[in-house]
Amino acid sequence: MAEKKTILLADDHSVVRRGVALIIREKFPFIETMHAESFxxxxxxxxxMPVSLLILDINLPGGNTVKMIEQAKQIQPEMKILMFSAFDEEQYALRYIHSGADGYLNKLTSEDKIAEAVQTIxxxxxxxxxxxxxxxxENALNNTHYNPLESLSNREIEIAELLVQGEGNLEIANRLNIQMSTVSTYKNRIFEKLEVNNIVSLVEKYKLYKE
Structure with missing residues (x-):
């Protein structure tokens, strides 16, 4: 008889938790599921109680950073963690894996891939x-920076931090005593290097890699 295991599904959307729970119960009848909607x-x-696997939404209220992994492992060091998110895998997966997660799964993936991820972990x-x-x-072949912030110059880091804090181009220009056109040029370079196309994405990525 298979050992009884427990999976904790942590997501603030009940429809997501219920959907994943149904998939798990169908594929793994020996696994019990619990739910949580905040960190x-x-x-x-x-x-x-002991948990075998925590399926953790990146944007969970009360958490929303890689520090969730460390805090969860402090309570149950042997527990496995699978990050579950709609965020682009290529942008975020490695950061969470390097921070201690055991896997990263996109919410748009198929039922079979969900089952495969759970079984693997x-x-x-x-x-x-x-x-x-x-x-x-690809990164290994090209010797690409793992942390994209390392690709920014000191001035680009300075401007990126101001953008993340909510400063506009005019405010940054006045603060740094440079032309608005110069700020725009730096902003475009920052967006290109970090592979983002708006301030919201910049904030998310900067917060993720700055910690």
Whole structure:
């Protein structure tokens, strides 16, 4: 008889939790599922009972940073963690894997891939998609910076930080005593190097890699 295991599904959308729970129950009848809709609730439940696998939404209320992994592992060091997000795998997966997660799964993936990820991690492995594996190989061949912030110059870092803080082009120009056109040029370079196309994406990526 298979060992009884428990998976904690942490997502603030009930339809997502229920959908994943249905897939898990169908594929793994020996696995029990629990639900949490905030990171505070995750920590409470981790203190109450052992969990084999935590499926954790990146944008979970009360968490929303890579520090969630460290805090969860402090409560249950042996527990496995699978990040579950709609964020682009190529942009975010490696950061979370390097921070201690055991896998990264895109929310748009198929039911079979969800089952594959759960099985792989429960069996003691790591799970990333073929797309991310290709990215790792490409980075290794090209000796690409793992942390994209390292590709920014000191001035670009300075302007990026001001943009993240909500400063506009005019405010930055006045603060740094440079032309608005110069700020625009730096902003375009920052967006290109970090592979983002708006301020919201810049904030997300900067927060992810600055920690």
């Amino acid at each position: 505070d609730e995750v920590k409470v439940k981790l203190k109450d 429960i069996d003691g492995g790591k799970y990333i998609s073929e797309k991310v594996k290709e990215k790792i190989f």
